[in-house]
Amino acid sequence: AKLPGPKLWVPGFGNLIDTLINYGLSGTEWIQGYHQRYGNVYSMWLGHKLVVITSDPRDIEAIATSTALIDKGTNYSLLAPWLGDGLLLSSGKKWHSRRKLLTPTFHFRILEQFVDVFNQKGSILEAKLGELVGRGAVDVRPYISRHALDVICETAMGTPMNAQLDENSEYVQAIKTACKSVDDRHAYPWLSNDILFRMTSMGRNFYKALDVIHGATQRVIDTRKAELQNELKESNSRSVDEKHEDDDIGSKKRMMFIDQLLTMHLQGEDLSEKDIFHEVNTFMFEGHDTTMTSVCFTLYLMSQHPEVQERVAQEILLVTGSDTDLTSAQLAELKFLDAVIKESLRLYPSVPCFFRDCKEEYTLPSGYTIPAGSSIMINAIMAHHDEKNFKDPSTFNPDRFVAGSESEDHRRHNFAYIPFSAGYRNCIGQRFAMMSMKATLARILRSYRFLSSSSDSKLDLDLQVVLTTKSGVMLQLERRA
Numbered sequence: 145a146k147l148p149g150p151k152l153w154v155p156g157f158g159n160l161i162d163t164l165i166n167y168g169l170s171g172t173e174w175i176q177g178y179h180q181r182y183g184n185v186y187s188m189w190l191g192h193k194l195v196v197i198t199s200d201p202r203d204i205e206a207i208a209t210s211t212a213l214i215d216k217g218t219n220y221s222l223l224a225p226w227l228g229d230g231l232l233l234s235s236g237k238k239w240h241s242r243r244k245l246l247t248p249t250f251h252f253r254i255l256e257q258f259v260d261v262f263n264q265k266g267s268i269l270e271a272k273l274g275e276l277v278g279r280g281a282v283d284v285r286p287y288i289s290r291h292a293l294d295v296i297c298e299t300a301m302g303t304p305m306n307a308q309l310d311e312n313s314e315y316v317q318a319i320k321t322a323c324k325s326v327d328d329r330h331a332y333p334w335l336s337n338d339i340l341f342r343m344t345s346m347g348r349n350f351y352k353a354l355d356v357i358h359g360a361t362q363r364v365i366d367t368r369k370a371e372l373q374n375e376l377k378e379s380n381s382r383s384v385d386e387k388h389e390d391d392d393i394g395s396k397k398r399m400m401f402i403d404q405l406l407t408m409h410l411q412g413e414d415l416s417e418k419d420i421f422h423e424v425n426t427f428m429f430e431g432h433d434t435t436m437t438s439v440c441f442t443l444y445l446m447s448q449h450p451e452v453q454e455r456v457a458q459e460i461l462l463v464t465g466s467d468t469d470l471t472s473a474q475l476a477e478l479k480f481l482d483a484v485i486k487e488s489l490r491l492y493p494s495v496p497c498f499f500r501d502c503k504e505e506y507t508l509p510s511g512y513t514i515p516a517g518s519s520i521m522i523n524a525i526m527a528h529h530d531e532k533n534f535k536d537p538s539t540f541n542p543d544r545f546v547a548g549s550e551s552e553d554h555r556r557h558n559f560a561y562i563p564f565s566a567g568y569r570n571c572i573g574q575r576f577a578m579m580s581m582k583a584t585l586a587r588i589l590r591s592y593r594f595l596s597s598s599s600d601s602k603l604d605l606d607l608q609v610v611l612t613t614k615s616g617v618m619l620q621l622e623r624r625a
C-alpha cells in the first residue's frame with residue numbers, strides 16, 4: 145500500500161484505463177510517464193497481478209543476485225508455445241542445471257569459430273545494402289533483420305536458411321509472422337487468453353507459423369543427429385594413430401550450437417532431444433531480434449552523429465587495413481566501436497525491461513516490501529536514463545565507455561547499466577551478440593556512410609518484445625570512396 149502508482153479505476157482491469165487515457169496502448173511513453181510521476185520505484189496492476197517496477201540499482205542488484213527471485217514473470221508464458229522449457233523460460237532446478245550445462249557452449253574458443261559465418265553473411269548484407277545507395281531515405285531494418293536471421297540460423301542450427309537471398313521462403317515468412325503475433329499479443333492484453341487467441345486469425349496464423357518453425361528445427365536435429373552418430377561410429381572403428389590425425393582435423397571443424405548440444409546428448413548428459421529442440425528454438429528467438437534492433441539503433445545514432453561515425457570508420461580502417469574478412473583478433477581490437485554499441489544499448493536497450501516472479505514476500509533495499517504473488521519489473525531503460533547513474537543521460541557519448549577517456553563515466557553503480565541483464569539470469573549470449581554486432585557494423589561501415597533521412601528524424605519508439613520503432617529506421621546510404 146505504501147508504493148506509489150497509478151489509480152485503480154475499475155478493479156479487475158488493472159491500470160489499463162489509466163494507461164490508455166494517458167499514454168495509449170503502444171509506444172514507450174508509459175514507461176517514461178510513470179517514471180516521471182512516481183520515481184524509481186512504483187507499482188501497477190496488470191489485471192489481478194501487482195507488478196512492482198524498479199530502476200533503483202540497489203534494488204536491481206538485490207533482485208538479480210537473489211536465489212529466491214530466479215523465476216521469470218508469468219507474462220513470459222506467451223512465449224511458451226514457441227520456446228517450450230528452454231533456458232529463457234525454465235525455472236528452479238531445471239534452469240540451474242541447464243545453465244551450467246550450456247555455459248561452455250558460449251566459450252570464447254567456440255565463438256571464435258563463428259567469425260567465418262559473420263564474414264560470409266556480412267558480405268551478402270554489404271552487397272544488398274549497395275542496392276540502396278542513391279535511392280534516398282530507405283528503411284534499413286528489413287535488411288538488418290534478414291541478415292541477423294541468417295547469422296543465427298547458421299550458428300545455432302548449422303543450416304543456411306538464406307533469408308537474405310530468399311526473403312519469401314516459407315521459413316523466413318513464418319519467423320516474421322510468429323514474431324509479429326508475439327508482439328501484438330503483448331500489446332493487446334485480452335489476447336493473452338489462449339482459447340480466445342486461437343479463435344482469432346492472428347492466433348491461427350501464429351500456430352501455423354510455429355508448425356513451420358518447429359518442423360524445420362526438428363528436421364535439422366534429425367539430420368545432424370544421424371550425421372554425428374555416423375561420425376562417432378567411424379571414429380570408434382579407427383586406430384589410435386588415425387584418431388590423433390582426426391583430432392587435428394576435427395579441431396578445425398566448426399561445431400555449431402546444435403552439434404555441441406547433440407554431442408552432449410549422445411555422450412549421456414542430462415539433455416534429451418526434446419530439451420535440445422527447446423534450446424535451439426530459444427537461441428533462434430533470443431538471438432535474432434535483439435541484435436537486429438541494436439544494430440539499427442547504432443546506425444541511426446551514427447547518422448545523427450557523423451563525427452562519431454567517421455571515428456569508427458577510421459578505427460575499422462586502421463585495424464583491418466585492406467583485409468575484407470575480419471578475424472576474431474581484429475574484432476577485439478575495435479575498442480571504439482565496442483564503446484559505440486554499448487552507448488547505443490544504454491540509450492536504446494533491446495530488452496528495456498524484464499520480469500521476475502516474487503513467490504515469497506521480499507523487501508527491497510529501497511525500503512518497499514513486495515507481497516508474495518506479485519511480479520517485479522526491472523526497468524533497465526529508466527536506470528540507463530537516470531542522471532544519478534549517468535552524467536547528461538540523454539546525450540549520446542560513447543566515450544563514457546572508453547577506458548581512460550576524460551568522459552569515462554565513473555559515477556555508475558555496477559547494476560545501473562544492464563542491457564544484458566545481470567546476476568544469475570543474465571544473457572548467456574552476450575559475448576556472441578557483441579561479436580556478431582561488431583562484425584556486422586565493421587563490415588558495412590567500412591563500405592558505406594549512413595546519413596540522416598531528414599533534419600527532424602526522431603525515432604517513434606515502440607515497446608514490443610524488444611525495443612523497436614513504429615516506422616522503421618529510415619537512412620540514406622552513400623558509398624565510401
Ligand code: HEM
Nearest residue numbers: 231232430431434435438494495498564565569571573577
Ligand atoms: C543485443 C543482443 C542481446 C541483448 C540486448 C540481450 C539481452 C538479454 C536480456 C536482458 C536477458 C534477460 C531477460 C530476462 O531476464 O527476461 C537475456 C537472456 C537471454 N539471452 Fe540474450 N540478449 C541478446 C542477444 C542474445 C543472443 C545472440 C543469444 C543467443 C545466441 C541470447 C540468448 C539468451 C538466453 C538463452 C537468455 C536466457 C538466459 C537465462 O535465463 O539463463 N541473447 N538476453
